[in-house]
Amino acid sequence: MSSHYEAPVRKPLVLGDKSYGDISNDIARPVETPPNTDWWIAFSIAMVAFLWGLGCMAYTIGTGIGTWGLNKTVGWAWDITNFVWWVGIGHAGTLISAVLLLFRQKWRMGINRSAEAMTIFSVIQAGLFPIIHMGRPWLAYWLFPIPNQFGSLWVNFNSPLLWDVFAISTYLTVSLVFWWTGLLPDFAMIRDRAVEPWRKKIYSLLSFGWSGRAKDWQRFEEVSLVLAGLATPLVLSVHTIVSFDFATSVIPGWHTTIFPPYFVAGAIFSGFAMVQTLLIIMRKVSRLESYITIQHIEMMNIVIMITGSIVGCAYITELFIAWYSGVEYEQYAFLNRATGPYWWAYFLMMSCNVVSPQIMWVKKIRTNIIVSFVISIVVNVGMWFERFVIIVTSLHRDYLPSSWTMFSPTFIDIGIFIGTIGFFFVLFLLYARSFPVVAQAEIKSILKSSGENYKKLRDK
Amino acid sequence: MMSDLDLVLYTKTGLGDGQQSSNPWLQEFPDPITRVTWDNYLTVSYEDAERLGLENYNVSNGALNGSYVNLSNDNSTIKVPVIIQPGQTPGTVGLSLGYGKTQAMSEEMNVGVNAYRFYDDFKRVHKVTLTKVKGDHEFACIQLHNTMMGRDEIIKETSYEEFIEEDKSVWNPTVMVSKNHIETKVTSKEVDIWREFDRSTGHHFNLSIDLNKCNGCGACVIACHAENNVPVVGKEEVRKSRDMHWIRIDRYYSSQDTIRGDVEAKDEASGFREYRATQTKLEKASANPQVVFQPISCMHCNHAPCETVCPVAATSHGREGQNQMAYNRCVGTRYCANNCPYKVRRFNWFQYSDNDEFDYNMNNDLGKMAINPDVNVRSRGVMEKCSLCIQMTQKVKLDAKKEGRRVRDGEFKTACSESCDDNAMVFGDINDRDSEILKVKDGDRTYRVLESIGTKPNVIYQVKIRNSKKI
Structure with a gap:
């Protein structure tokens, strides 16, 4: 059973005395039990923020971009700052699920879902901004190369904004x-446990009629690998674009x-920070400490530290190049x-x-949970300001x-930003109560090697 | 408090004596020197401002605020905002007539103070007393930074002596850029990454602006307003840096004694500390500066940065050299405006016509009489900018075609070139070998703004020559 063997120096990825049944119970619990008061409070706050933001968006679309603080010189500010910030946050997911899958990093299984x-x-939040920041958002479909009756009108393939449209929509898909x-x-696991017919x-x-036959599993493994192969270049390409x-x-x-590698590093940096923020709370409230362990947190902190240092190098390189270029505008x-x-x-x-x-x-x-949590928030504040600095202070x-x-x-600018944070948490909180939040089928596959x-049994 | 100051009452280039103060175009016209719109104010010297503790400062969105003073003589006292004016002689203050009319004026047009109360019997100067009072005035100033920061690619000037005695390569050298560490002419194909359009047939328009002739009067700004249905947006919006002018006249003060002094100071600074100190110093205008004017409209770049970035190709290059805007294709991403090195693109932040919030000339039947039927009125959410008066050039072409003749030189005009009393603006077809514009373009004084970026503008400038021994 070579696949069940793992070097004893490796720390276990599933803590406690877990059986396959325990894993099913643990992962299905948040889905099968009604939410508590804390969830409702969090959900209500997120919903209010979301509705507030929705109101601000509606006001913008109804009245004009003049309701924002922009002017003739600074044509983008919070809108594109928020866009890049949210896209950046969206990078950790694919990195964890695709790149770490290809590299056979099994610690990803606790956090990839x-x-x-x-x-x-x-990415949904990010996708809102390119639309609402337009002067005439009802014409947003003109950014797609759709055959039309406007004559020979076509999109401008030279424009990076058009590349964005393709990059973001491909990434989301x-x-x-x-x-x-x-x-x-x-999903099939939850289906099979469900008692109520509607559930x-x-x-x-x-679950698309998952049957659990060997053929299903074989196809599942294959398609996962193919998709990982497709998604890996996207990790690099989206933020590059x-x-x-x-x-x-x-x-x-x-x-x-220097922007492409610098942006990709920054995106992974902020994405991991956001995963950290969310999972430190989630492992506590959904009682998933056995699956999202201190080791997972430590791993993510190492990624944050490395990408943060890459970003730091990029900042300093920018300063050096500004001086070295001898271009007065650049220097200023x-x-x-x-x-x-x-x-x-x-x-x-x-x-x-x-x-x-x-x-x-x-x-x-x-390996300290409180510090990790604080730093994960600090990093995302910093990354928001990075985009603000790039966009506003350059313009x-x-x-x-x-x-x-x-x-x-x-206050409209601020309201829309808060609104997207609200929207994000509305979605995430709903997800946390209706989706299996840990990839339990995958966790089960490593239970006997890394549980x-x-x-302990092997060590004896 | 300061007493015994000499008050000079003057009339502004825009509003004059105030008979037309309910004309929104004139109210929104920036004063050529202070570049403040929708206001009159007391101009005060650096020295007096410091003595009285008067301030001009920028708030968080950049807008300009200024202290108030009570201006009084034996008969009356009025509260006036202050602009600290480089070049103002200490002991004198200036206030323009024509503002502060309250009768027969709509509320949003009711701006400024009535200076006639200080006017006495054709006197050249009037003795007044100044007292600082609490509070700050909110100005609508369209130029918030007053110096050129020693950037010699913007305005080029030389002295008369140098112009006469020296070769062009001394006072208007070809701009060089570095390619693989080799200095290469910016006009060379080597440093050009774009394909040229075929310009051999048809018309190719150029507009030349002679900085030696321009006195900053601003007739072009108003002519453009009238010709192109440029909206008036009002004091609050101008204060937010959202003026819509398609052509503007930048005014720069020197920070050192001379404009060239600024360039030298910038070039001589070495090391980070000195560089930073110099740059900070260059932000402040001298108390007795040299002044230059520069009309800036869309440069109609042959390699336009705006054209490549528009995702829907709403701005693209015309057959005759213009950079064109297809308003009804524009979705309003504002990417073009961000990527414009000259910042000449103007966005319709709101619906400016038929909107009670903007009750100027596009909201009532009488005002709409001023709308030019040959140019459309833009809706909200689209970008707009100078078109090189394409409606005028098209008309000239069509008329000539109907009459079965070639277009004569001098027939092609734009609103700005037509309105320029000093003939500082020459417009025409450089493919016409006998045209005036071609002679001007091939002259020694021709340069292009920010030429090193490689935008290859169709709006060209003529080096300013100062009538002085050295500059």
Whole structure:
């Protein structure tokens, strides 16, 4: 049973004395029991925020983009900051499920389901912004190359915004299919346990008639691998393309060849931080400490630390290149970033993204749940400011000083951002009570090799 | 408090004596020097402002605020906002006439203070007393940064002496960019990543703006307003940096004694600390600066950064050199405006016509008489900008075609070039070998703004020559 053997030095991935039945019970429990008061409070807050944001979006669409704080010089600010922020958060899911699958990293099994859910929900938030930031959002379908009767009108394939449309929609599609494929045996598990007929009906539909035959499993494994192969390049391509929005422009501070790798690292960085935030809460409230262990948290902290350092290198490289280029506009753009009117945003970005993850070098700290939680929030604050710094401080003082101005958000700008956070949590909270939040079928496959009780048995 | 100051009452280029103060175009016209719209204000010297503790400062969205003073003589006192004016002689203050009319004015047009109360019997100056009072005035100023930061690619100037004695390569050298560490002319094919359009047949329009002739009067701004149905957005929106002008006249003060001094100061700074200190210093205008004007409209770049980024191809290149906007194709992503190095694109943040919130000339029957039927009125959510008056050039072509003749040189015009009294603007077809524009374009003084970016604009500039020994 070579596949059931794992080196004794490896720490167990499933803690406690778990049997296959226990795993089913643990994962199905949140779905089969009614939510408690805490869930309802959290859900109500998220719902209120969501409705507030929806109101602000409706007001924007009804009245005009003038309800935001933008002006002739700063044409994008919170809208695209939020867009890039949410897309970035959406990166961890695919990385965990696809890249770690290809690399046979089994610790992904405890977290991949929720990470992918987070990916999909955050890409939905991200997808809202390119639509609502348009002056005429009812014409958003013009961004798709749809045959039309407007003459020979076609989309402009030179435009990075068009590449975005393809990148984001491909990413959302592949992530959704990948996520759902993994969910099939788990939905079937809930279906098979269901007592109420309506529940059985719903989960039968969701599981696409999973039968559990050997052929099903064989196809499942194959399609997972194929999708992982398809999704892996997407991890790199999506944020690369998002970075092209800036990198292909002529604006100093945007026109930067380092952007693609820098954005991808930043995206993984913020995505892992968001997974950390969500799972630290979820493992507690859904009693999943046996499956999402301190080891998982530590692993994610290491990824956060490494990607944070890559991002830090990129920040410093940018400064160096600005000086080395000898281009006066470039030099001023970076001087202005660090010491101009928005110096505080740059300072927040540097301290949250580069300095704060460095404490993860200490093992005691990276295995501490409270610190991990705090840092995961700090990182996402920092990553929001990174995008704000890139977008606003580059635009507000570009080539001709006569056009220089500043940006200040209105309550509509703020409301929409809060609204997307609300929307995200509405989706995530619903998910947490209706979906199997851990890939239990996969966990079962490693129970005998990496389960604590089986490891102990072997050690004897 | 300061007494015994000399008050000079003047009339602004835009509003004059105030007889037309209910004309929204004139109210929204930025003063050529202060670039403040929708207001009059007391101009005060640096020295006096410091003594009285008066301030001009920018709030979080960039908008300009200024202290209030009580301006008084023996008979009356009025509360006026202050603009601290570089170049103002200490001991003098200036206030423009024509504002503060309250009768027969709609409420949103009711701006400024009535300076006639201080006007006495054709006197050149009037003795007044200033007292600082509490509170800050909210200005609608469209230029919030007053210096050029030593960027010599924006306005080029030389002295008369140098112009006469030296070769072009001294005072208007070809812009060089680095390719593989080799200095290469920006006009060379080597550094051009784009394919050229075929320009050999048909018309190819160029607009030349002579910085030596432009005195910043702003007739072009108003002409463009009238010709192209440019909306008036009102004081609050201008304050938010959302003016809609298709052409503007940038005004820069020097930070050192001279404009060239700024460039030298910037170039000489070495090391981060000195660089930072110099840049900070360059932000502030000198108390006695040199002043330059520069009309800026869409540059109609042959390699336009806006054209490549529009996802729906709403802005694309015209056969005759224009960069064109298809308003009804625009979905309003504003990417083009972000990517415009000259920041000339204007977005319709709201519906400006038929909207009670913007009760200027596009909201009532009488005002709409001023709308040009040859140009459409843009709806909200679309980008707009200078079209090189394509409705005018098309008309010229069609008329010539009907009459079965070639277009004569001088027939092609734009609203701005037509309105320019000083003939600072020359517009025409550079494919016409006898045209004036071709002679101007091939002259030694021609340069292009921000040429090193490689945008290859069709709007060209003529180097300014100062009538001085050195600059």
